[in-house]
Amino acid sequence: MTLSVDIHHKLGMFSLDAAFTADGGVTALFGRSGSGKTSIIRIIAGLTRPDRGRVVFDGTVLADIAKGILVPGHRRRFGYVFQDARLFPHMTVSQNLDYGHWFAPKPERSKNRDPIVEMLDIGNLLHRRPGALSGGEKQRVAIGRALLSAPRMLLMDEPLASLDEARKAEILPYLERLRDETKIPIIYVSHSIAEVARLASRVVVMRDGKIEATGLAIEVLSQPSGTQTFDRREAGVLLEGKVESASELHRLSVVALKAARMSVPGITHAIGKKVRVHIPARDVMLATIEPAGLSALNILQGHISWIGDATDGMMEVQIDCGGDAILSRITQLSCERLALEVGKSVYAIIKTVALEP
Numbered sequence: 001m002t003l004s005v006d007i008h009h010k011l012g013m014f015s016l017d018a019a020f021t022a023d024g025g026v027t028a029l030f031g032r033s034g035s036g037k038t039s040i041i042r043i044i045a046g047l048t049r050p051d052r053g054r055v056v057f058d059g060t061v062l063a064d065i066a067k068g069i070l071v072p073g074h075r076r077r078f079g080y081v082f083q084d085a086r087l088f089p090h091m092t093v094s095q096n097l098d099y100g101h102w103f104a105p106k107p108e109r110s111k112n113r114d115p116i117v118e119m120l121d122i123g124n125l126l127h128r129r130p131g132a133l134s135g136g137e138k139q140r141v142a143i144g145r146a147l148l149s150a151p152r153m154l155l156m157d158e159p160l161a162s163l164d165e166a167r168k169a170e171i172l173p174y175l176e177r178l179r180d181e182t183k184i185p186i187i188y189v190s191h192s193i194a195e196v197a198r199l200a201s202r203v204v205v206m207r208d209g210k211i212e213a214t215g216l217a218i219e220v221l222s223q224p225s226g227t228q229t230f231d232r233r234e235a236g237v238l239l240e241g242k243v244e245s246a247s248e249l250h251r252l253s254v255v256a257l258k259a260a261r262m263s264v265p266g267i268t269h270a271i272g273k274k275v276r277v278h279i280p281a282r283d284v285m286l287a288t289i290e291p292a293g294l295s296a297l298n299i300l301q302g303h304i305s306w307i308g309d310a311t312d313g314m315m316e317v318q319i320d321c322g323g324d325a326i327l328s329r330i331t332q333l334s335c336e337r338l339a340l341e342v343g344k345s346v347y348a349i350i351k352t353v354a355l356e357p
C-alpha cells in the first residue's frame with residue numbers, strides 16, 4: 001500500500017502545504033494543536049476538497065484538482081475514527097456495528113464479524129447503548145464499526161485524546177492488536193509522543209501547515225529537540241533492541257540494544273523478539289562519576305556527543321553509549337556544575353524506560 005499526498009489548501013488565514021507518502025503499518029501525523037493534522041486527514045478522507053494537488057492511493061487517483069478528479073469520500077473505502085466516538089446513541093452496540101458492516105462491499109459483508117468483536121473485546125457490550133459505555137469502550141466500538149466497513153485504510157484522528165490516562169492505557173493494547181493482526185494501513189493523528197512512539201512505524205511531523213520532518217519513527221523521534229519541533233519537555237529517544245531474558249519473579253525483561261543492556265518493566269514479549277524502548281529525556285540524569293546505592297536499574301556509561309543550547313534554564317545533552325544515543329534533559333546549572341562538554345565521559349541514570357511493542 002502506498003498513499004501519496006501532495007496538496008495545497010487555504011483555510012482562512014491558515015495555509016496548508018503538505019507532501020508526503022505513507023506505506024503499510026502506522027504512519028503518525030504528529031504536531032501541535034493547529035498545525036493542520038485534521039485538515040490533512042479530512043482531505044485524505046474526501047471530506048475536504050483541496051484547492052490544489054493530488055491524493056493517490058495504491059495507484060488510484062483519489063484527487064487531482066488540475067484534472068478535475070475528486071473521488072467522493074464514501075467511494076474511497078477508508079474507515080474514519082474520530083476523537084469522540086460518534087456512535088448512534090439510539091442504537092445498540094450491535095446495531096452500530098451493523099451500520100459499519102452495511103458499508104462493506106457485498107463480498108466482504110458476508111465475512112464474520114466475530115473476529116473483530118473478539119479482537120476489540122466488545123462481545124459483552126453488544127446489547128448496550130452508547131450512553132451506558134465508558135469512553136474507552138465507546139472508542140473500541142467506534143473502531144469496530146470502522147473495521148466492519150472493510151476499509152482499505154483507517155484514518156484515526158486523535159482517537160485517545162478525549163480519554164483519561166487510565167482509559168488510554170486500557171485501549172492502547174487494542175490499537176496494537178489492530179496494527180499487528182489486521183495489517184490495515186493506519187494514518188494516526190496525534191500530538192502525544194508517547195502514543196506515536198508506541199504505535200507508529202513512520203512519522204510525519206507538521207508545523208504551521210507545513211511538513212517539518214518525515215521518516216522512520218525511531219529516527220524522527222530520537223532527534224534532539226534542538227533540531228526538531230517537539231515540545232522540549234517531550235524530547236526523548238526510541239531505540240531498537242531484542243528481548244534477551246525475562247524474570248518472572250521481578251516482572252522485568254532485559255533488552256539488548258546495540259551495545260547496552262536495559263532492564264525494562266514487564267515480561268510481555270517472547271525472548272528474541274525485536275522491541276523498541278522509549279526513554280524520555282526528562283527521566284535521564286547524568287553523573288560524572290559512577291553512582292552507587294541508587295534504585296535506578298539502568299545506569300549506562302557513555303560519552304557526550306552533543307549539547308544543545310539552553311532554553312529557559314534547561315538543556316539537552318546527547319550521550320553515545322556504544323552506538324545507542326540517549327538524550328538527557330537537565331538544567332543549565334547542572335550542566336555548568338558538572339562542567340559537561342562534548343567528549344566527556346558520563347553515566348546516564350535512566351529513571352523510566354517503557355517497552356514499546
Ligand SMILES: Nc1ncnc2c1ncn2[C@@H]1O[C@H](COP(=O)(O)OP(=O)(O)OP(=O)(O)O)[C@@H](O)[C@H]1O
Pocket residue numbers: 011012013014031032033034035036037038039040191
Ligand atoms: N474552516 C476553517 N476556516 C478557517 N480556518 C480553519 C478552518 N478549519 C481549520 N482552520 C484553521 O486551520 C488550522 C489547522 O487546523 P487543524 O484542525 O487542521 O489543526 P490540527 O493540527 O488538527 O489541530 P488540533 O490538534 O487542535 O485538532 C488552525 O489554525 C485552524 O484554526
